Amino acid sequence: MIKKLLLIFIFSIVYCFHSYGQINNKFWIYGKVIDSAGVVKNANIINLKTKKGTFSNDFGDYKMIVSIGDTVQFTSVQHQTITRVINNFIYTSEVLDVFLPKKTIELEEVVLKRHDLDGFLSVDRNKTPEDRKGEALKRTLDFSNEDMRIVYDGDHIDQKVRPPVVRTDPVMAFVGAGTSLIMPFKYSERLWALRKKVNFQTEFPQMLISEFGEKFFENDLKIPKEKYYHFLEYCNPLGIESLYQKNRKIELINILRTESKKYLKLLEQEVKKD
DSSP, rough: HHHHHHHHHHHHHHHHHHHHHHHOOOOEEEEEEEETEEEEEEEEETTTHHHHHHHHOTTTTEEEEEEETOEEEEEEEOOOOOEOOOOOHHHHBBBBEEEBBBBBOOOOOOOOOOOOSSHHHHHHHHHHHHHHHHHHHHHOOOTTTTTTOOOOOSSSSSSSGOOOOOOTTTTTGTTTTTTTOHHHHHHTTHHHHHHHHHHHHHHHHHHHHHHHHHHHHIIIIIGGGGGGGHHHHHGGGTTHHHHHHEEEEEEEEHHHHHHHHEEEEEHHHHHHOO
């Protein structure tokens, strides 16, 4: 009888320690994020309890440290957000595969305007209003009646602005032959790089809005439509352009979500002042 009680006591202690370890001990889980088309790359995965996260790789795989009772959230730009609670089954298998449903994108209404055209060029041309400015410009630039073979010495608008004639000594042209050649456009590569950078900075807001979608700014970030560009300019000092160029879009999305809350508070303060 004493041996049975002793065995029951030992099993109770082991079970308590095992249950306590399940609740408090951290362990690794492994899984794959997929959708209807295949694997989901760069899905944002975060433990809502510890606030620590990771993201899926090019094969949709991920791993994360969790505890029983933690809530894990899976998000992606083009997918619906999914949450999973870590339970005993996941603790035993150490595997958590997730399927992310794709978001349904609603297109805005398009209104087709009617016209009075019949489809025949000879008839419709008379119904089309005349472009007077375009016709005047066309007549001004018409050189079909000009004789281009005539040589005229006074081709310049003003004789005073005639370009200077450069007179070069043919002997001096060969002085210093064999030395390094000075290229007049040696800074052109740097100039083109600067021009490319300026063009990117100009087009970056529209590129970002087009890729993430207006629903992301309107529904997720709660940014008013007329404030999209102002909000992106507000976030620009945090290096969002560099993150976009390096394809680090998960970090970029986290910055936009964090800064949108601060930005909306500033808007509320401005409204109260008015």
